[in-house]
Amino acid sequence: MSPVVRLRSVVCLLGRFPALAGVDLDVEAGEVVLLSGGNGAGKTTLLRVVAGLVPVHQGAAEVLGTDLTRDRRGHRSRLALVGQEAAAYDDLTVLENVRFAARTTGRSDADADTVVGELGLTPLADVRHGRLSTGQRRRLGLAVGLVRRPELLLLDEPHAGLDVPGRAFLDGVLASASDSGTAVLIASHELDLVRPVADREVVLTNGRTPPGDDPTGDPTGEPGSEPGVVR
Amino acid sequence: MSIWREAGIVAGKDLRIERRARVVSQQILPFGVIVLLLFAFALDPDRGVLRRVAPGLFWVTVLLSALLAISRSFGIESENAARDGLRLSGLDPSSVFLGKALALAVELAVFEVLLTAGIVVLFDVHLGAVVPLALAAVAATVGLAAAGTLYGVLAAGIRARETLVPVLMLPVVAPVLLGATRAWEASIDGATSDAWPWVGLLGVFAVLFVGIGMLAFGPLLEES
Numbered sequence: 001m002s003p004v005v006r007l008r009s010v011v012c013l014l015g016r017f018p019a020l021a022g023v024d025l026d027v028e029a030g031e032v033v034l035l036s037g038g039n040g041a042g043k044t045t046l047l048r049v050v051a052g053l054v055p056v057h058q059g060a061a062e063v064l065g066t067d068l069t070r071d072r073r074g075h076r077s078r079l080a081l082v083g084q085e086a087a088a089y090d091d092l093t094v095l096e097n098v099r100f101a102a103r104t105t106g107r108s109d110a111d112a113d114t115v116v117g118e119l120g121l122t123p124l125a126d127v128r129h130g131r132l133s134t135g136q137r138r139r140l141g142l143a144v145g146l147v148r149r150p151e152l153l154l155l156d157e158p159h160a161g162l163d164v165p166g167r168a169f170l171d172g173v174l175a176s177a178s179d180s181g182t183a184v185l186i187a188s189h190e191l192d193l194v195r196p197v198a199d200r201e202v203v204l205t206n207g208r209t210p211p212g213d214d215p216t217g218d219p220t221g222e223p224g225s226e227p228g229v230v231r
Numbered sequence: 232m233s234i235w236r237e238a239g240i241v242a243g244k245d246l247r248i249e250r251r252a253r254v255v256s257q258q259i260l261p262f263g264v265i266v267l268l269l270f271a272f273a274l275d276p277d278r279g280v281l282r283r284v285a286p287g288l289f290w291v292t293v294l295l296s297a298l299l300a301i302s303r304s305f306g307i308e309s310e311n312a313a314r315d316g317l318r319l320s321g322l323d324p325s326s327v328f329l330g331k332a333l334a335l336a337v338e339l340a341v342f343e344v345l346l347t348a349g350i351v352v353l354f355d356v357h358l359g360a361v362v363p364l365a366l367a368a369v370a371a372t373v374g375l376a377a378a379g380t381l382y383g384v385l386a387a388g389i390r391a392r393e394t395l396v397p398v399l400m401l402p403v404v405a406p407v408l409l410g411a412t413r414a415w416e417a418s419i420d421g422a423t424s425d426a427w428p429w430v431g432l433l434g435v436f437a438v439l440f441v442g443i444g445m446l447a448f449g450p451l452l453e454e455s
Binding site for chain 1: 232237240244247248251252307310311312313315316317318319320321322453
């Protein structure tokens with residue numbers, strides 16, 4: 001079976017700046033991959049490339065069977081990108097925001113109500129997004145993403161703004177998503193929090209994965225070692 | 232999902248947000264009334280003059296107020312990365328265009344009804360032939376909403392969108408201002424036969440911009 005995400009020598013320019021300058025990455029179904037690297041390394045851009053929100057200027061990119069160099073929209077309804085903002089409307093309540101996200105992907109209001117319950121948002125169902133705390137907004141962002149029942153979940157700094165119970169809850173959500181076969185790609189600086197739930201880590205440096213980095217190969221010849229993979 | 236069902240989802244969301252935020256009722260409508268009053272002060276207290284120029288004043292006021300509503304319509308998509316959510320939703324971009332244009336048209340229609348009451352009371356205008364007057368208003372509203380949605384998304388990703396939208400849009404919608412004003416003048420005077428050609432022009436403009444919008448909105452949303 002082909003990987004959910006398959007990138008080869010991907011280059012992405014933001015203006016003239018090469019935000020990604022050669023990225024190789026595979027993510028399999030059910031796998032949780034941590035994407036680490038310093039500020040400006042290209043983690044968020046990589047998530048947006050995979051989501052099809054920004055174009056691939058060079059290289060090969062296939063996500064959920066869609067060739068992103070030809071079509072950046074075909075796979076979108078099958079993935080969810082949970083960014084540092086909730087992709088929600090300030091004047092809609094928690095339930096209305098999740099229901100809107102559900103309806104746009106052909107899910108029912110009952111699906112939305114279920115996800116709101118699963119994420120512990122029922123007590124906040126009638127509260128407008130604009131009145132939520134940072135941590136509550138992060139939880140709503142996750143609900144907006146999960147209601148789509150994505151095959152690929154892209155998370156950008158998911159632990160930011162969450163308290164200790166919220167982080168534990170997120171870990172449970174990630175484990176559950178992974179168990180159900182959802183591929184998860186997490187960009188984060190909070191390595192100590194994500195490493196325990198990640199299957200492996202890929203390091204981005206200046207928009208590149210490490211040299212000689214064909215994820216299908218094994219340049220070191222050591223069992224279990226993958227290029228660009230720390231653990 | 233059908234294109235109309237998807238458009239309904241987007242329009243329902245925009246109208247619900249508007250009903251909550253009350254920007255049209257608490258900001259755009261008072262703005263329109265103030266503009267009408269300023270025109271009345273600036274021109275002449277003689278109601279004969281105001282009656283004659285009322286159609287032009289009405290549609291200039293609608294146009295200026297529409298710019299605020301357009302800016303608001305895309306402002307809500309700029310908050311909290313909501314536009315990314317819309318792009319990732321899987322909705323057909325044509326549906327998103329129709330939904331946002333429909334919501335904008337409903338808001339403008341409500342505004343126009345209230346403003347019509349304003350010119351009847353303030354300027355002592357008698358509406359005359361109501362059918363061509365109403366059809367002209369419907370066609371002009373659809374045209375403004377479609378053109379506004381198109382230019383709104385064009386400027387959506389630009390920081391200076393509040394100033395860019397009027398510069399881009401006002402020259403393009405000049406035929407709406409002209410056609411609607413002439414149609415209303417003829418209708419108010421009871422000269423129905425003079426009104427219909429202008430109603431036709433407004434209809435052509437509306438159809439043209441709905442068509443262009445459905446084709447162009449997707450690529451523009453991607454670039455915004």
